[in-house]
Amino acid sequence: MQLVAETRDSARITAVALKAYARIVEAWALSLKEAAALADMSESTWKRARKPDFSGDLTKDQLLRLSAVVGIYKSLELYFSDPLARTWITRPNTGPLFGGARPLDSAIEGGLPQILAIRTYLDALRGGA
Template identity: 80%
Template sequence: MHLAQKTRDPVQITAVALKAYARVAEAWGLGLREAAALADMSESTWKRARKPGFAGELTKDQLLRLSAVIGIYKSLELYFAEPLARGWFTRPNSGPLFGGSRPVDTAIEGGLPQILAIRTYLDALRGGA
């Protein structure tokens, strides 16, 4: 059987996404409230979800959010040196998407469209566009 023919296990995908997202949230120093809101979860769900063995399911929106946030993290790590890469998301930013607010706050407020816009913005910077 080819790898492409294997079905993806949603439980495994969720576990990997949550583990990676938890590492990003920790690296950025996000508090419980910020990490939960960014993932579009209640604080109690985020507390359970970040522990190994979480048996809950995530919505497609939540999985897309986690994927996009992980992509933002990767872009920052590639584009900026330390400590800017780790602090960029939580520092006020005068860029066109942020208007002096912290990117994390605009991402929480704007939801998935803003998270995707931030990812696109960073990818454009990284690509030299």
């Protein structure tokens, strides 16, 4: 019985994470390739995953990535006004984490550790640290 409940919970978490991520991808106007790479998925998997009836599983890494991206999105929405909140991730940035690259490219290249570093960076900006 417990395994069935855990499976349902896992499926719900996956569905909610993918729905939120799809909305963020749309808000940020990311390409299919960028969205898939940021989530550490193939483009074909991302095409399937963004549909409401997706029944696949995500790895722990993928779920952590999606969670961190939601945190990044939230921080940007709180810290900046539009249109900067929606375009910050795709604009070249001279900040210490990016060296002139787009935060998106930095996140894709650096994987989960860089995505988490970006989230921490934005949380510190928001908190005044």
